[in-house]
Amino acid sequence: MLAVLADVNRHRQVPIRLREQDLFRMPRKRPVFCHACLGESLAVDPRGAVFPCGQTLGDPYFAAGTVWRPQFDRLAALRVFRPDAALCADCALKPVCPGDCPSRLHYNRHAHQMLVCQLYRTLYAHAAEHVSSTLKISPDATDTGSTADSQH
Template sequence: MHPSGRLYPCGQTMNDPDLALGSLAAPDWRKNGLLGREALTGPHCAGCPLAGRCPGECPSRLRYNGPQGRALACAMLRALAQPLAAHGENAHASA
């Protein structure tokens, strides 16, 4: 929530009129799912140790950072999963 009372899905989206969810007095939840439509998917996922189980990236960062942000998020997640895959561990193991 913005100090003015306007509602947003997260702090990174504040002041983005496309994602404003109304106000505390009059919420408009119809836009609430817009960020959830962003995902890390595509042909570059083939061969990734996280293929089919990728946690994805923060939807607002994907929205605002564009293709460069997708590539960076993907590279970061692959790097984090690589040691697990090298040791034959499930890259999606729960704690």
């Protein structure tokens, strides 16, 4: 998938970006998936109805008033939708994982939670492989900091 995306982007003036990949590049220790997770975003439909994000647009469950009378507490409705902590307990990516899209968790009812986990693991492995090859780190190096001797 990443190779195809890179190939497509070679032919585009403005590259297509994968949100999940961008999240791993963020300098924060534990990023959040999006601003809607924090109640810091909104989407407005053509009639002026307000929702926490574009994915929830039109869903009465997430209605948060109108642009003329917003219900700011309702904009934070997505905060309660988080990945199952038990599935994350032993994950090596837990310290840097942004979690999943809260609306996706709501609408899928956790049915496909492991799919995003596999995506993050793949992205992380790809990034680690790229860094290893760039810095000439031994493939069997562990997180203890051991690296292959530099070649001169």
